[in-house]
Amino acid sequence: MSLANAPDPAVREAVVEQDLKSVMHPIVQHKVLETTQIVVTKAQGSTIFDADGTSYLDAMAGLWCVNIGYGRTELADVAAEQMRELSYFPHTQMNVPAAALADKINGLMGGNYHTYFVNSGSEANEAGFKIARQYMKHEHPGDYRFKTVGRYFAYHGTTLATLDAGGMGERKTKFEPFSGDFVHVAPPYCYRCPFGLSYPSCGLACVKNLEHTILGEGPDTIAEVIVEPIMSAVGVSVPPDEYLPEVERICRKYGALLHVDEVINGFGRTGKMFAHQHYGVSPDIIAIAKGISSAYLPIAATMVKNDVFKSFYGEASENRQVGQVNTYGGHPVAAAVALRNIEILEAEKLTERSAEMGAYLLDGLRTLMSHPMVGDVRGKGLLCGIELVKDRTSKEPADAEQITAVVDFCRNNGVLVGRSGGGRRFSNTITLSPPLVITRAECDCIVETLDRALGTLKPS
Ligand SMILES: Cc1ncc(COP(=O)(O)O)c(C=O)c1O
Numbered sequence: 001m002s003l004a005n006a007p008d009p010a011v012r013e014a015v016v017e018q019d020l021k022s023v024m025h026p027i028v029q030h031k032v033l034e035t036t037q038i039v040v041t042k043a044q045g046s047t048i049f050d051a052d053g054t055s056y057l058d059a060m061a062g063l064w065c066v067n068i069g070y071g072r073t074e075l076a077d078v079a080a081e082q083m084r085e086l087s088y089f090p091h092t093q094m095n096v097p098a099a100a101l102a103d104k105i106n107g108l109m110g111g112n113y114h115t116y117f118v119n120s121g122s123e124a125n126e127a128g129f130k131i132a133r134q135y136m137k138h139e140h141p142g143d144y145r146f147k148t149v150g151r152y153f154a155y156h157g158t159t160l161a162t163l164d165a166g167g168m169g170e171r172k173t174k175f176e177p178f179s180g181d182f183v184h185v186a187p188p189y190c191y192r193c194p195f196g197l198s199y200p201s202c203g204l205a206c207v208k209n210l211e212h213t214i215l216g217e218g219p220d221t222i223a224e225v226i227v228e229p230i231m232s233a234v235g236v237s238v239p240p241d242e243y244l245p246e247v248e249r250i251c252r253k254y255g256a257l258l259h260v261d262e263v264i265n266g267f268g269r270t271g272k273m274f275a276h277q278h279y280g281v282s283p284d285i286i287a288i289a290k291g292i293s294s295a296y297l298p299i300a301a302t303m304v305k306n307d308v309f310k311s312f313y314g315e316a317s318e319n320r321q322v323g324q325v326n327t328y329g330g331h332p333v334a335a336a337v338a339l340r341n342i343e344i345l346e347a348e349k350l351t352e353r354s355a356e357m358g359a360y361l362l363d364g365l366r367t368l369m370s371h372p373m374v375g376d377v378r379g380k381g382l383l384c385g386i387e388l389v390k391d392r393t394s395k396e397p398a399d400a401e402q403i404t405a406v407v408d409f410c411r412n413n414g415v416l417v418g419r420s421g422g423g424r425r426f427s428n429t430i431t432l433s434p435p436l437v438i439t440r441a442e443c444d445c446i447v448e449t450l451d452r453a454l455g456t457l458k459p460s
Pocket of ligand 1: 289
């Protein structure tokens with residue numbers, strides 16, 4: 001395959017015309033797309049190509065998902081082969097690739113899980129909520145345990161329930177009111193500790209807040225607590241090491257299930273296969289997506305610890321089975337592709353590479369502290385955030401226009417970076433989540449481009 005496609009202005013023009021006439025895009029304003037757009041036609045490694053031949057270093061791996069990098073034609077062969085063999089059958093019965101994939105990821109988790117397949121991270125979390133509720137109905141029939149405890153500034157997906165479980169106020173306002181089945185606690189966002197404290201003298205006030213909330217709501221109303229180990233959307237907030245074990249302890253104390261969202265964090269992103277493995281916890285429910293197939297095909301899953309799975313096991317007459325179905329879950333072609341993706345991840349030691357390159361990238365990003373508007377640089381593995389502020393003492397977030405200027409400068413200079421999604425107030429962190437195959441030279445390019453971008457900012 002040629003790396004750069006032959007530029008074709010006519011094709012590009014036709015795509016833009018068709019698209020603007022007929023496509024409704026997610027989350028971007030169409031008026032912006034009228035003047036600035038990338039028509040992505042090819043991609044290889046960490047680089048994507050516009051139809052006009054322009055190349056961009058994709059420092060976000062798409063939407064935090066193309067972990068093994070672009071252009072793996074081997075996966076196209078796997079998909080074609082599987083499609084010829086068996087294109088589809090509902091997962092109420094068994095198929096070869098889905099069984100092999102479940103066995104593989106169960107092994108990666110330590111061998112104590114069953115896997116329910118879905119198609120997106122949102123569905124994986126949504127199924128997690130429902131499995132937690134159904135489990136509580138089976139195991140605590142006298143209680144009314146239905147609530148999920150989430151954290152402010154978290155993101156768990158785009159459906160009504162996952163949006164409600166998350167804590168991004170501005171993403172929610174246009175869809176309110178929500179059900180009230182999801183309650184929220186303070187996040188472990190140490191740079192902006194909601195209690196104005198500092199670690200470690202804070203004594204993990206955020207965990208005390210969790211316990212306080214569970215007690216306030218009534219422990220026998222709580223089905224589960226959902227956490228993304230390293231909070232991506234708020235700008236890559238890495239919690240203190242004791243945070244997750246303490247959350248697990250509180251869950252056990254009050255009989256709530258621990259639901260971990262590994263949708264971004266998983267499959268090598270943070271320098272371990274799964275981020276919760278940094279912290280030695282044993283979740284009851286785990287949502288996985290994105291890196292499971294590196295987005296070569298849509299597939300995701302909800303993993304359920306065997307102790308919980310037992311509750312769904314019985315005679316047909318007992319009506320204990322998982323109370324839902326989805327058409328495409330366990331799709332053989334997506335499962336075959338995901339399995340080979342994980343084999344590549346392992347064979348090329350991309351998780352180890354994520355730890356090594358992540359440390360290298362983070363070292364480079366720390367040099368950006370020379371810019372007065374860089375308030376904080378943080379990350380784990382190849383998941384990093386650079387938080388921009390007007391002033392380091394007040395920590396007042398940089399203006400949205402300044403963040404946009406940095407993102408646009410990078411893009412105009414061939415590097416695609418992301419930004420946090422905290423709404424008008426907390427969208428002030430530049431995020432990085434490149435393919436795990438990124439090279440040192442590409443890491444240098446990201447740092448050097450950000451350095452130049454930040455150099456254009458004038459503190460307001
Ligand atoms: C942590 C987290 N959970 C869940 C989701 C939802 O995944 P999807 O967009 O595949 O529905 C996302 C999406 O970015 C995410 O970042």
